[in-house]
Each structure stands twice: as C-alpha cells, then as structure tokens.
Amino acid sequence: QLQLVESGGGLVQPGGSLRLSCAASGFTLDYYTIGWFRQAPGKEREGVSCISSSGGTSNYADSVKGRFTISRDNAKKTVYLQMNSLKPEDTAVYYCAAARPAYVGYDHRLYDYWGQGTQVTVSS
Numbered sequence: 001q002l003q004l005v006e007s008g009g010g011l012v013q014p015g016g017s018l019r020l021s022c023a024a025s026g027f028t029l030d031y032y033t034i035g036w037f038r039q040a041p042g043k044e045r046e047g048v049s050c051i052s053s054s055g056g057t058s059n060y061a062d063s064v065k066g067r068f069t070i071s072r073d074n075a076k077k078t079v080y081l082q083m084n085s086l087k088p089e090d091t092a093v094y095y096c097a098a099a100r101p102a103y104v105g106y107d108h109r110l111y112d113y114w115g116q117g118t119q120v121t122v123s124s
Contacts, residue, residue, distance in 0.1 A: 001025075001026045002024075002025075002026040002027045002113055003024070003025045003026050003113075003115075004022055004023070004024055004096050004097065004098060004113055004114065004115035005022070005023050005025070005115055005116070006020060006021065006022050006094060006095065006096050006115045006116065006117060006118040007020070007021045007023070007118060008020040008021050008118060009094060009118030009119045009120045010119075010120070010121070011121045011122075011123065012086055012120075012121070012122055013122070013123070013124050014086060014087060014088060014122055014123075014124055015085060015086065016086050016122070017082070017083060017084045017085075017086065018083050018086065018120060019080055019081070019082050019083070020036070020080065020081040020083065020094055020096075020118060020120075021078055021079070021080055022034060022036070022078065022079040022080070022081075022096030022115060023076075023077060023078050024077040024078070024098070025077070027098075027113075028077075029072075029074055029077040029078070029079070029098070030053055030054075030072075030074035030077075031053055031101060032053055032098040032099060032100065032101060032112075032113075033050060033051065033052050033053055033098070033099040033100070033101055033103055033104050034050065034051055034070075034072060034079040034096060034097070034098055034099075035047060035048075035049070035050035035051075035096065035097050035098075035099060035105075035106065035111060036048040036049045036050070036070065036079075036081045036094060036095070036096055036097075037094070037095045037096075037097060037106070037108065038090075038092035038093065038094045038095070038120075039092055039093050039095070039117075040089075040091060040092040040093075043092075045095075045108060046061065046106070047061055047105070047106025047108075048060070048061050048064055048068065048081070048094070049061065049064065049068055049070040049081060050070070050099075050104055050105065050106065051070045051071070051072055051079065051104075052101065052104050053101040055071070055072050055074075057104055058070050059104060059105070059106075061106075063089075064083075064090075067083065067084050067085045067086075068081060068082065068083050068084070069081070069082040069084075070082075079096060081094070081096075083120070086120075086122045087122060088122045088123060089122075090120060090122050091120060091121050091122050091123070092120060093117040093118065093119050093120075094117060094118050094119075094120050095114055095115055095116075095117045096114075096115045097111035097112075097113060097114045097115070098111060098112055098113040099111045099112060100112065
C-alpha cells in the first residue's frame, strides 16, 4: 500500500522552530517530486515548498522564504521541512504529497499521493 505519513507537528511559540517529516512506505520516494502544503481553517490549501526527485531543485512560497528549508533523504525515504521563526499565521494542517518527477510546483491536481496531515499551531 502506497502511503505518506507526516510527523513533527505540534504547538510552538512565535519565533520557535519545528521540523516536519514526511515518510513514504510502499513505494520508492526518490522517483517523486515532494511538496508540502498547508491549510488553515476557513482558507484554501496553499503550497508551501516543494523539492525535485533528485533534490536539486526546490521552491518556496513567498510567505515562508528565508524561514523554511526543505530537504530529502532518499535512502531513508523521508522528506523534511525545517520551519524556523514561526509566526501565528503559519498555523495550519501541513500535508506532504508526491508528484511525478517532471513536475515541480504547487498544482495539487498533479500530486498523486497525499498524507493525512500534521497540525502545526503557533501561539503564545
């Protein structure tokens, strides 16, 4: 069974850090582009960051540039999202998803597999 599982979410104070992990099972992660998306209550899902299958290309939404870093360890079948200088507006459920390697972007329709999400809450 093909599966993506996110972990690492939680409650953190403004200015704090979290590292999210996206682990794959049932398929070879290194074939896929991996994207991180988030959805806050009452808002549409938005793309946060994505990384190509080789890790050579990455992209960030303007709202997280300079604060978030995406990386991948294909040997461990895991993609990470390091989130620093967190703000209350980063509060959302974060999802990872896998897209075919030819695509690097945030069109969720082109992502074939999705995790269940992990909650990130930034609050004092």
